[in-house]
Amino acid sequence: MARTLTFKIFRYNPYAADSTPFLQEYKVEETQRMNLFAALNYIRDELDPTLMFDFVCRAGICGSCGMLINGRPTLACRTLTGDLPEVIELLPLPYFKMLGDLSVDTGIWFRQMEENVESWIHTQKEFDPAAEEERMNNELANKIYESERCIECGCCIAGCATANVNPDFVGAAGLYRVGRFMMDPRDERNEEQWFELISTDEGVFGCIGMMACGDVCPKDLPLLEIMAFVRRKMSATALTK
Amino acid sequence: MSNIYTSDVLIIGAGLAGERIAVAAAKEGLNVIILSLVPPKRSHSAAAQGGMQAALGNAAKGKGDNATLHWLDTVKGSDWGADQEVARIFADNSPIAMREMAHYGVPWNRVKGGPADYFIKGKKETVEEDPAKEGLITARAFGGTAKWRTCYTADGTGHSVLYTMDNMAIQLGVTVHDRMEALGLIHADGVCKGAVVRSLRNGSLSTYFARATVIATGGYGRIYGHSTNAVINEGTGVSIALETGIIPLGNMEAVQFHPTGIVPTDILVTEGCRGDGGYLLDVDEYRFMPDYEPEKQELASRDVVSRRMKEHMLKGKGVHSPYGDHLWLDLRHLGAKHLHTKLREVYDICKYFIGIDPITELVPVRPTQHYSMGGIRVNKDGHVYNMKGLFSAGEAACWDLHGFNRLGGNSLAETIVAGMVVGKRVTAFAKANPAEVSTTLARQFEEQQKKRIDALYNGSGRESLVEIKRDMAKILSDKVGIFRTGKGLEEAVTEFGKLIRRTDEIKVKSTIPGRNMELTEALKLKGMVKLGFCIAAGAEARKESRGAHTRDDFPARDDAGWLNRTLARWPEGAMQPELSYEPVGTIDMPPGDRGYGGGQMIPMSIPVEDYNATVDELQKKNGKHETAEPINTGLRPGLWKEEVK
Ligand SMILES: Cc1cc2nc3c(=O)[nH]c(=O)nc-3n(C[C@H](O)[C@H](O)[C@H](O)COP(=O)(O)OP(=O)(O)OC[C@H]3O[C@@H](n4cnc5c(N)ncnc54)[C@H](O)[C@@H]3O)c2cc1C
Ligand code: SF4
Ligand code: SF4
Ligand code: FES
Helix, strand or coil: CCCEEEEEEEECCCCCCCCCCEEEEEEEECCCCCEHHHHHHHHHHHHCCCCCCCCCCCCCCCCCCEEEECCEEEECCCCEHHHCCCEEEEECCCCCEEEECCEEEHHHHHHHHHHHCCCCCCCCCCCCCCCCCCCCCHHHHHHHHHCCCCCCCCHHHHCCHHHHHCCCCCHHHHHHHHHHHHCCCCCCCCHHHHHHHHCCCCCCCCCCCCCCCCCCCCCCCCHHHHHHHHHHHHHHHHHHC | CCCEEEEEEEEECCCHHHHHHHHHHHHCCCCEEEEECCCHHHCHHHHCCCCEECCCCCCHHHCCCCHHHHHHHHHHHCCCCCCHHHHHHHHHHHHHHHHHHHHHCCCCCECCCEEEEEEECCEEEEEEECHHHCCCECCECCCCCCCCCEECCCCCHHHHHHHHHHHHHHHCCCEEEECEEEEEEEEECCEEEEEEEEECCCCCEEEEEEEEEEECCCCCHHHHCCECCCCCCCCHHHHHHHCCCCCCEECCCCEEEEEEEECCCCCECCCHHHHCCCEEECCCCCECHHHHCCCCHHHCCHHHHHHHHHHHHHHHHCECCCCCCEEEEECHHHHHHHHHCCCHHHHHHHHHHHCCCCCCCCEEEEEEEEEECCEEEECCCCEECCCECEEECHHHEECCCCCCCCCCCHHHHHHHHHHHHHHHHHHHHHHHCCCCCCHHHHHHHHHHHHHHHHHHHHCCCCECHHHHHHHHHHHHHHHCCCCECHHHHHHHHHHHHHHHHHHHHECCCCCCCCCCHHHHHHHHHHHHHHHHHHHHHHHHHCCCCECCECECCCCCEECCCCCEEEEEECCCCCCCCEEEEEECCCCCCCCCCCCCCCCCEECCCCCHHHHHHHHHHHHHHCCCCCCCCCCCCCCCCCCHHHHHC
């Protein structure tokens, strides 16, 4: 019953002058309900202290542990080894800056994206500590929350053809973020302003609709639906121009 | 010499507390740098699912709520260990903080007028939500509260609030240096000047100088091994304060265990599960909590529920598993719709991490280390004892509204309320004090870290990092856990005495340049062991039971001898912490029965007025700085009497 797993893990240290990329093999005895968080920690604790990877929440919430697992971009912490074959190949997410082995710099990329789409509520109103909060319909609140559930793991970016050739393309995650603020009545940006911001090849018109992002999102977010919503709005605005 | 960075305010930690302070300072035009181990949005605050307490009183079950009731619940929850003035400042400001977050974009769940179905104390109940409140921020039930008071966004509250806060920080142009770890404070003559920082990208060292420095590095539950905390919650921020030799840590022995960590991964499923009507069942699938706690049932405070669970398991009613005994959480009756919407993260966690469908199956849970009430001791302004120019807020700090047990939903709320309150003081301090960059100090403090790194690479020791960590986790879990015994605690203290020596004998095997994760871990280890030692020593010395600190040899809460706060310092060169005590703060509501938990009490031996008369003086003796407003100005004396009538 118990399997011996073979891990083939991408190794490269950009800070070591003599490092060249290669795949290193590790053998691990599988345990009950083992996930890749447990497996990778076992490898580092017991077999090879030089291995580099990222985990924070280890609960599928923080988006730190995206990697290519047998070719598919997804979260390592919530991947059970039991769902994988005996040979498991782990590569870093492509496209992001390499920090070492399985670790890539998604943080810098996402901050840039957020600056580009101005990922915050644009409002002229000042907060009044003495006043009651502005009312909001609960269904709308839930809808906004739904469109805010992206955890910035980068899986959709790693799978995207456009992002791979255009470093400034905001990607599915970026367009999803745009959708989040577009539907929020607290954000006072009008269609014109949105059009200025995202009707470019780095924004909504960069997407070539190959839909690679749609089925890799580990949070199962309706990326294509929201991107279609954003595109429709921008196309309508383009027509009135 | 390496890079020197300067700013008006340096904030170590980009969770909710750190970012809220950054926003406060940036809004006042100050130049802010935040350091973080990870990109800000990945900080552990993002993992909080349940919600934040604020007495808005909009939900039908929250009707009539007010800040005084919130304060009352908080003080009772703390088992009278809290600073009642700080709890008051907190409860009064929390509703404002929630509304402010709504203004900046948090999609709080809102009241929907008309009939709504809830599970309350085991029964389905239809409640009429007030149509006049339609669209205002609603609330759910959490443990230990008189009213439904916990504001939430489905089950991603921490995520939503942290994303909103970080978006504000980006809007304000706050500089973030992520993948950076503060390894030491730069200080001279009791004044903090900044920090020495190591890059987790390439391993280089830099120094940061600021007019005001803030530690907002969150909890350190990872020292227990089994913990709901993120793997980065290892306490370096708190231990660098201890390392100064003069800063005291408050109430380190006050450690919270959450009733529902899932087995075996220790991932938390939120208190919202029980708030929304989930049950705890034993090996016979019998619902045992109402037998122990007829009034609050599954929703007594966390220390009480965890203790009752452990008690029940000790009676042989636990479910055996290869990962140790556990109990069951039953959510099946809440239905598929509820689990797919309001408790979806919970559903996902069960499905992806243990392969269980909570709609049809029981979830294996047991009490798991969850929250650190203790931390860097600060005054009500967040100013760190004995160190000018250094502030602290959030879980890393002991501001002390939680005392010996924090209520669910009070911690996330604390981060933003403290962020607001302390942020103001940090800003004022930075404006009033000049920037000082000293290359001499930079060199001196950087040299200390270089020496440590050298020793870890080139030492002659044979100790293994992984083994010391394991041993420490075992001592803490076995001997300084939910139930504590005099004998166990004495052993724990002795074992920590040995462990601390072993930390000097570590040699890292990995010599790769760059990030070198083994070196990164090794650099933190001694600090972690010191924190563990403070916990064990504080617990051993405290001869009573209060909140989460429960001893079988001293089962009563002793308000005659122990109505105080433990302060632990680590003098330079010492091999163990040095303990002292200060009064908890001015007492407005005298110690009494919490209304749950059923413990014994030894009453105060002096009148409350006499106790209160010495508070300020004794705290100052322990290093408390002068506060912007004098002591007690935040209290609203006697108001609580209206509410308990
Ligand atoms: C699973 C879970 C669920 C929870 N749910 C709730 C809830 O529903 N309601 C509630 O009230 N509370 C909840 N809590 C508690 C609450 O989430 C935390 O107490 C709170 O988020 C802590 O926030 P913080 O800003 O103090 O720290 P954190 O959010 O932990 O942030 C710490 C920051 O410090 C940085 N850092 C740490 N060390 C260093 C260093 N040496 N150098 C540089 N940077 C450093 C980190 O990178 C991070 O950015 C929960 C806790 C857990 C574990
Ligand atoms: S649909 Fe658009 S965003 Fe998604 S992968 Fe294709 S090009 Fe990229
Ligand atoms: S949209 Fe999905 S895949 Fe893309 S970054 Fe967000 S969570 Fe990850
Ligand atoms: S470690 Fe947080 S999502 Fe995997």
